Amino acid sequence: MSAKSKTVLIAGAGSFGYWNTGDEAILDAMVRDLRSLVPDLNIALVSANPPGTMAAYAVEEIPSQDITRIVHAARASDLLILGGGGIFYDYWGFDPSELLTMSHGGMGLYSGL
Secondary structure (H helix, E strand, C coil): CCCCCEEEEECCCCCCCCCCCCHHHHHHHHHHHHHHHHCCCEEEEEEECCCCCHHHHHCCCCCCCCHHHHHHHHHHHCEEEECCCCCCCCCCCCCCHHHHCCCCCHHHHHHHH
């Protein structure tokens, strides 16, 4: 590995406030497995949870409504992981005009990433 620390951005179930045991287990496994492969890995999560919810994972939390920070984090990352659970669903419909706006959510948020 190079001298520069590697960074991964995770967005999806487990980090979006629809907290359930399955999503938490998937997120926990992703973080643990990634850190076992790359011990000095920087991990950022796009989160709709209240600030500090992800503190136990020692990750950077990026608010899901902060488009500027999300775009910056995605560009700065070596890897982007979308997933954990069933993130591509259409329960609430999808308005393409909301991509990468403060109104994004659900399918629009994930497909925007």
